[in-house]
Amino acid sequence: AQSVAQPEDQVNVAEGNPLTVKCTYSVSGNPYLFWYVQYPNRGLQFLLKYITGDNLVKGSYGFEAEFNKSQTSFHLKKPSALVSDSALYFCAVRASGSGGYNKLIFGAGTRLAVHP
Amino acid sequence: GAVVSQHPSRVICKSGTSVKIECRSLDFQATTMFWYRQFPKKSLMLMATSNEGSKATYEQGVEKDKFLINHASLTLSTLTVTSAHPEDSSFYICSARDGLLLYEQYFGPGTRLTVT
Numbered sequence: 001a002q003s004v005a006q007p008e009d010q011v012n013v014a015e016g017n018p019l020t021v022k023c024t025y026s027v028s029g030n031p032y033l034f035w036y037v038q039y040p041n042r043g044l045q046f047l048l049k050y051i052t053g054d055n056l057v058k059g060s061y062g063f064e065a066e067f068n069k070s071q072t073s074f075h076l077k078k079p080s081a082l083v084s085d086s087a088l089y090f091c092a093v094r095a096s097g098s099g100g101y102n103k104l105i106f107g108a109g110t111r112l113a114v115h116p
Numbered sequence: 117g118a119v120v121s122q123h124p125s126r127v128i129c130k131s132g133t134s135v136k137i138e139c140r141s142l143d144f145q146a147t148t149m150f151w152y153r154q155f156p157k158k159s160l161m162l163m164a165t166s167n168e169g170s171k172a173t174y175e176q177g178v179e180k181d182k183f184l185i186n187h188a189s190l191t192l193s194t195l196t197v198t199s200a201h202p203e204d205s206s207f208y209i210c211s212a213r214d215g216l217l218l219y220e221q222y223f224g225p226g227t228r229l230t231v232t
Contacts, residue, residue: 034221036223041207041226041228042225042226043120043122043209043211043223043224043225043226044160044209044211044223045223046220046222046223090159090160103150103162103165104150104162104221106159106160107159108158108159109157109158109159111157
């Protein structure tokens with residue numbers, strides 16, 4: 001069965017410092033991996049995805065994520081955090097090989113709090 | 117990027133009444149649409165997947181007679197919460213998959229339902 005784990009409920013970081021939001025996954029077959037961000041009372045905004053190719057994926061707002069197959073991880077990173085990055089972040093996975101119609105499975109979410 | 121709209125953004129209804137939420141893909145054809153429910157500070161729970169012109173596939177534990185989903189066209193899906201009760205109060209989010217870009221899934225801004 002597919003699953004996604006985000007081990008941290010909350011991550012606190014000072015503005016200007018690097019941030020990491022962790023994600024590990026379990027899926028049979030090749031994974032399609034996604035990060036989304038959600039601001040209060042809003043839907044999800046797409047940040048980045050890994051489908052194939054380079055393990056380091058660059059996305060919106062200066063975020064990037066590294067796909068690590070051996071560790072089954074897809075951690076989200078940013079070199080220098082901004083207060084405006086404070087939000088709820090979701091990692092999601094979808095298995096390949098089913099005509100593309102498989103559903104996304106979401107992690108529990110990690111709240112990122114960036115302090116001035 | 118692709119845009120998905122939801123209407124209404126917020127609705128308050130009395131217990132026992134029915135509420136319809138619309139989800140539209142504005143600039144692409146959505147062969148598949150998804151309906152999620154999100155409880156406060158929780159992850160998204162997939163309720164059902166609908167393909168245009170066919171019956172929705174509901175996740176385990178979701179009452180299909182209570183949450184009626186219609187996907188009558190390639191740009192519109194509706195979720196009707198029938199005989200709503202206070203426990204149905206939640207944040208409902210739809211998403212749509214572009215028929216040509218099977219990896220991409222776009223999310224609506226969400227609908228806050230409050231049942232009094």
